[in-house]
Amino acid sequence: MLRRTLGRHRGKLAAGTALLVVHQLAETAVPIAIGVIVGRAITTGATDALLWSVAGLGALFLVLTAAWRTGARLIVAAMQSEAHLLRVEVAGRILHPRGVRTDLRSGELLTVATSDAEREAWILDVLPRIIAALTGVVASAVTLLLIDVPLGLAVLLGTPVILGLMQLVAPLITRRATAQQEATARASGMATDLVAGLRPLRGLGAEREAARRYREVSGRALDATLRAARTTGAFLGVSVTVSALLAVGVAGFAGALALDGRITVGELITVVGLSQFVIEPLGMLARVPGFVANARASADRLALVLDAEPLVPAGSHPLPATADLELVDVSYRSLRGLSLRAEPGELLGVLAHGPQDAEALAQLLSGHVPPEDYRGTVTVGGAGLAELDLAAARRALLVEPHHTDLFAGTVGSNVAAGRPDAEPEAVRRVLEASAAADVVGAHPHGLDLAVTDRGASLSGGQRQRVALARALLAQAPVLVLHDPTTAVDAVTEHAIAEGISRLRHGADEPRAHTTVLITSSPALLSVADRVLVLEDGRVAGQGTHGELAAADENYRKVVLR
Known part of the structure; x- marks a missing residue:
């Protein structure tokens, strides 16, 4: 993934790297120019030479600044572009109709699509900085060699030793960064x-238990973050100290x-100027393993999603x-050898004595269950x-x-989400059938009534009715509705039942x-042509x-409440 990232931004990367190299060479030239000015203009008292030298120094700073600003903009543009491409790619993979086989939860997938996408793009900033820093160190060493061979050799030999010692610790930093990102993603x-299940938690009175579990997960994430920070901090402190001692x-x-x-x-x-300047590129090289470790860890997590098999x-x-629709001897979760058939044009009711059977049936029919799982x-x-x-x-x-x-949008955009080209008459009919016409009619904006994210x-009851209208407008040949009226009152529920029957049958x-x-x-x-009763994962009556209300006591207890 890192190689692909570097490859698809090679134009901006090459131009940005070249400009950063020019910047480092200009930075290296600054102490050289000052030394030349002192030696040939100030000590000699030559006014003309001093003026020309100052003008030349100003031009050098102009090149230095322009190269940095332009190069940095190219690199940042490449980073932002790559982060955007990765976010779109991960989102597309997660939302693909075939699904994605992964153990990551929705919150973890969100972290992969956001922070990991951004961190993986850091490699576009790290590589140019490495090349520019090495250029600055080599240029400084060559200049020192020309002044005095032992001085140049001290930098040329000392720098590889420092870099080699840094690489010995890089795997540890990578492991700590990976653990920290995984723990943060779990939290x-x-x-x-x-947050998504806050209302059910309050209904169950489970807020304390949920908070306790989150504190445990968050504590582990904090511990992992502190371990990674301590490792990176100790490494950076030692490497910068060694670099400073060399200078x-x-x-x-x-x-x-x-x-x-x-x-x-x-x-x-x-x-003296070069020895002070060389601390900067050496310090940059000291920080490189930490940046690379984070980018590598994020690339690994992105690959888990992008390379995952479809469901x-x-x-x-x-x-x-x-x-x-027909199921023959189906076993899935709590379903045990379930067989049923819904004839063309039939309005079939299914009563499951166990809610787990209803959930399993709806999940199986959704098409998101791999064939090998049932x-x-x-x-x-x-x-x-x-x-x-x-x-x-x-x-x-x-x-x-x-x-x-x-x-997020409007009531109208939500109802027509599956059929944006639907005729107004079709929209009106599904609103009436789902009793959602009241939602529209009760507000002056009508279908333009604003809806926030997730319909909050x-x-x-309004959310249920709007979602039902959306499902009815799709006009699917086979429509499966799982408890579509649990949040509405009895009068509205009766109206919805009649509306579904009238609209589709x-x-x-x-x-x-x-x-x-x-x-x-x-x-x-009551509006169904036929009702199947599920018990222990199979059809127990119809x-x-x-x-059924007259002959089955259990049916009466569950339904006629």
Whole structure:
């Protein structure tokens, strides 16, 4: 990944690196120029030479500044561009219809798509700085060699020794940085999950337990961060100290040479200036392993997502001609040999005595479960769900889960999210069928009523109705609704039941739609053509709502509450 990052920004990287090298060479030339000015203009008292020297020094600073500003802008532009490309790439991989096989939670994936994408792009800043710093050190060493061979050799030999010692500690820094990023991502993931589930936690009275678990995870993240910081700090302190001692040694040795008359005053000033300047590139080289370690660790985490296998196969079968749904001897989670069939045009109700059975059925039909994770067959229109072309499968079978999210925007944009080209009459019909017309009619902005992220600006019942309208507008041949009315009152629930039946199975409906209602709502089950009762993961009974209510005591206890 790091090689790919460097490759796809090689133009800006090469230009930016060249300009940073020019900047370092100009920085190196500053103490040389000052030494020359002292030796040839000030000590000689030549006014003309002094004026020309000062003008030349000003031009040198102009080149120095311009090279840095332009080069830095190119490097920063490349870094920001790469971070953006990585964020888009990771988001696309996470949101791909085939899914992504990873153990990372949503909060951890968010960290990968944000902070890890930014840190991986650091390599575009690190490499030019390494090359520029090495250029500055080599240029300083060559200048010192020309002044005095032992001085130049001290820098040329001392620098590789310092760099070699730094590389010995680099693997430890990488491990500590990786552990710190993983621990931070876990803490972020738990925080995201806790915020998303705050209301259920309050309902269960589990705030204290949730806070305790977060404190533990956050504490481990803090410990990992402190370990990484201590390692990096100790490494940086030692390396900078060694670099400074080398510079001080070179300056002291030059002072002794000047006292012996082996070098001039101007050369002494140049050596002292270079010995002070060389601390900067050596200090940069000392920090490099830490930057590289962070970039490498982030690249590893990005690769975990970008190289992850898709959850479900692509499939190749076209859109099925009929709208029937069939499960044969399916075992998945709590389901045990479940077999059921929804005929084309049928409004089928499913009552699960165990909520885990309802959740497993909805998850299985969503198309996000790999074929190897369940046994049995699931077919839509006679074609295996896993064998359908992905786009065809999404058009043929739509599962609206119990927990749905809305997008930031308006009520209208959320309802038409799946069909932005829908006719106004179609939108009006689904709003009435889902009882969401009240949400629109109760506000002067109507369909333009603003909706915040995840629909937080709406009540629970309003969110459910808008999400149901969105699902109905998609006009999927097979529509599966899992508890779509748990947040509405009984009167609204009855209106929604009648609306779903009328919209998808009314006499004036030209297309044969199949609808599956996974629910315990008596209003919804009463409009179903047939009701299946699930118990212990399999079908335990079937009939109309009226028949089951009259003959099955357990059914009456669950439904007629």
